[in-house]
Every structure is written in structure tokens, then in C-alpha cells.
Amino acid sequence: MGLRVSILAIFLGLLWSTGPYFYKGHKGCSDCHIPHYESEASCVDCHRGNPGTGRTQIAHYQLIKGKYACFTILESPVVKAGQRLIDTSGCRRCHETGHQGNRMASNLDASFDETLPEALADAIINPAIFMPNFYFKETDVTRLVNAILDSSAVYASTSSEIGRIIHFEEDITDRDNTFNKNCGSCHRVLTQQLGGLGQSDIGPNLTGIFTEFYYKNFRDGNSWNSNRLKQWLKNPRDIRANAQMLPITLTEDEFRHLIHTF
Numbered sequence: 001m002g003l004r005v006s007i008l009a010i011f012l013g014l015l016w017s018t019g020p021y022f023y024k025g026h027k028g029c030s031d032c033h034i035p036h037y038e039s040e041a042s043c044v045d046c047h048r049g050n051p052g053t054g055r056t057q058i059a060h061y062q063l064i065k066g067k068y069a070c071f072t073i074l075e076s077p078v079v080k081a082g083q084r085l086i087d088t089s090g091c092r093r094c095h096e097t098g099h100q101g102n103r104m105a106s107n108l109d110a111s112f113d114e115t116l117p118e119a120l121a122d123a124i125i126n127p128a129i130f131m132p133n134f135y136f137k138e139t140d141v142t143r144l145v146n147a148i149l150d151s152s153a154v155y156a157s158t159s160s161e162i163g164r165i166i167h168f169e170e171d172i173t174d175r176d177n178t179f180n181k182n183c184g185s186c187h188r189v190l191t192q193q194l195g196g197l198g199q200s201d202i203g204p205n206l207t208g209i210f211t212e213f214y215y216k217n218f219r220d221g222n223s224w225n226s227n228r229l230k231q232w233l234k235n236p237r238d239i240r241a242n243a244q245m246l247p248i249t250l251t252e253d254e255f256r257h258l259i260h261t262f
């Protein structure tokens with residue numbers, strides 16, 4: 001008899017310590033929230049989190065907040081706007097996203113599993129040294145993050161390859177290198193062989209200039225190639241009337257070396 005009472009007491013004690021939710025009829029997230037999109041999916045399908053607890057902090061573990069959850073809605077205009085920004089900003093010069101793009105920096109299709117939306121937003125607002133600062137306003141950052149999550153939710157499982165890891169700690173600024181010597185005072189570039197080159201953002205970041213993902217801004221909507229770059233270096237103002245960059249004279253050898261770097 002005494003034993004039964006103490007077992008019951010322990011049982012009740014356990015119930016109490018796990019929180020009042022079980023014996024009150026715990027309904028998970030909807031204990032605290034008014035459900036929405038109930039016919040589409042469950043809360044955690046769209047927001048992640050942990051429905052088996054009544055404690056906010058644990059329930060919100062790895063939560064995808066409202067503004068970053070737009071990608072869970074079919075045909076979301078937020079995602080479409082984000083995709084347009086990815087196209088016009090040339091993010092794919094360096095990143096793969098939506099299974100397309102250069103692998104000069106991390107594969108954004110792996111983001112859904114690996115990175116919280118807030119961290120993605122932070123990486124865009126405070127970019128790494130070889131990523132350009134686009135000075136996006138907050139709504140555009142939210143659009144971009146939704147577009148990244150959208151394609152990574154689709155492609156994450158198929159992109160098992162790990163993105164390139166760039167070693168920033170190496171001091172390559174003094175290396176005898178045509179890019180560093182002639183372009184590095186104004187431009188940066190990420191390269192397959194040498195990692196990041198150049199020291200300044202006065203001119204655009206030239207990563208992926210000869211790939212399909214770079215801006216088609218040579219002249220008349222044309223993409224860049226080595227002949228066009230040669231023309232540009234000879235006199236930028238022949239290409240764009242008010243170019244700020246001055247002509248640069250390179251020997252044939254230097255030019256070949258430069259092309260090889262890209």
C-alpha cells in the first residue's frame with residue numbers, strides 16, 4: 001500500500017516536472033498559437049521547432065520565423081522576387097543555388113539543413129571579405145533568404161558535394177601575381193587555384209567573369225571573354241563612354257597569366 005502511494009507520488013511528480021501540458025491535454029504549438037494553414041501541413045513542416053514541449057524556448061528550437069517561412073507557400077511572390085534579385089545580382093558567379101552556379105563559395109542549396117535563416121540574412125548583410133556588399137534593404141534580404149531556402153528545400157538532398165572552402169587566412173597579397181600587381185588595388189576575385197586575390201572593392205568583384213553567371217555587361221548585353229577583356233584593358237572608354245577605369249598596359253605574357261587566373 002505504502003509502496004503504491006509512493007510510486008503514484010513519483011509518477012505525479014514526474015508529470016509535474018515535465019510541465020503541466022501532458023495532463024492538460026497538450027496540443028503542441030497551438031497551446032500558444034492560433035493555427036493557420038491547417039489544411040496544408042503541420043506547424044513544424046513549415047516552421048520547424050519542437051511540438052512536444054510547452055516551453056517556448058525549446059518549442060522554438062531552430063524555428064523558421066514567419067517572414068522566412070514564405071517559401072513554404074506555393075508560388076510565393078516573395079520567393080519570386082528573391083529569385084529575380086539572385087539573377088540580377090550575379091550571386092551565381094560564386095554560389096550554386098537552384099542547382100546552378102559556380103562553386104567558388106559555399107553551395108547555398110545546402111543551406112536548409114545547415115544554416116538558420118537568421119545566419120543567412122546576416123551573411124548577406126555583413127558579407128565575408130570576398131563577397132561583395134550589395135547594401136540590400138531588409139525586405140530584399142528577406143526575399144533572398146526565402147529564395148535560398150526555397151531552392152535548398154528542393155535541392156538539398158541532391159547536392160551532397162560540399163562547397164569549396166576558401167582559405168582567407170593565407171597571405172597572398174605579395175605573391176608575384178599579375179592580378180594582384182595590376183588589378184588588385186581596385187578589384188577582388190575568387191579563383192580555383194589561388195583562392196581570393198586582390199584587396200579592394202573600388203571596382204567590381206570579377207569572380208566568374210568568363211562564366212555564364214557573370215553580368216552580361218561588356219557592351220550591348222554581351223558577356224565577357226578574353227578578347228573583350230583585352231579591348232577593355234586597352235581603353236575602357238571605348239566600351240563605356242564614362243568608365244572610370246584607366247587603360248592598363250600588359251605584356252602578352254602578363255595577359256595570358258591573367259586569363260589563366262580567372
Ligand code: HEC
Pocket residue numbers: 028029030031032033043044047048049050051053054055056059060063064065066067
Ligand atoms: C508556451 C507558448 C509557446 C509555444 C508552445 C510555442 N510558441 Fe511560438 N511563440 C510564442 C510567443 C510568446 C511568441 C512571440 C515572441 C517570440 O517570438 O518568442 C511566439 C512566436 C512564434 C513565431 C513567430 C516568430 C516571428 O518573429 O515570426 C512562430 C513562427 C512560432 N512562434 C512558431 C511556433 C511553433 C511552430 C511552435 C511549435 C513547434 C510554437 N511556436 C510553440 C509562444 C509559444
Ligand code: HEC
Pocket residue numbers: 029030033034035036037038040041042043044045046047065066067069070071072073
Ligand atoms: C504551409 C506552411 C505553414 C504552416 C503549416 C504553418 N505556418 Fe505559420 N507561417 C507561415 C507563413 C508563410 C508565415 C508568414 C505570414 C503569412 O504568410 O501568413 C507564417 C507566420 C506565422 C507566425 C507569425 C505571425 C504572423 O502571422 O505573421 C506564427 C506565430 C506562426 N506562423 C505559427 C504557426 C503555427 C503555430 C502553426 C501550426 C498550427 C503554423 N504557423 C503553421 C507558414 C505556415
Ligand code: HEC
Pocket residue numbers: 085086089090091092093094095104105106107108111115119120121123124128129130131132134144163164165166190205207
Ligand atoms: C564574388 C563572390 C560572391 C558573390 C557574387 C556572392 N557571394 Fe555570398 N559568399 C561569398 C563568400 C566568399 C562567402 C563566405 C564563404 C562561404 O560561405 O563560402 C559567402 C557567403 C554567403 C552566405 C553564407 C553561406 C553559409 O552557408 O553560411 C550567403 C547566405 C550568401 N553568401 C549569399 C549570397 C547572395 C544572396 C548573393 C547575391 C546577392 C551572394 N552571396 C553573392 C562570395 C560571394
Ligand code: HEC
Pocket residue numbers: 179182183184185186187202203204206215217229232233236242243244245246248258
Ligand atoms: C585604379 C583602379 C582600377 C584598376 C587598377 C583596375 N580596375 Fe578594373 N575597374 C575599375 C573600376 C572603378 C571599374 C568600374 C567601371 C568603371 O570603370 O566605371 C572597373 C571595371 C572593370 C571591368 C568591368 C567589369 C564590370 O562588371 O563592369 C573589368 C572587366 C575590369 N575592371 C578589369 C580589370 C582588370 C583585369 C584589371 C587589371 C589588369 C583592372 N580592371 C584594374 C578600377 C580599376
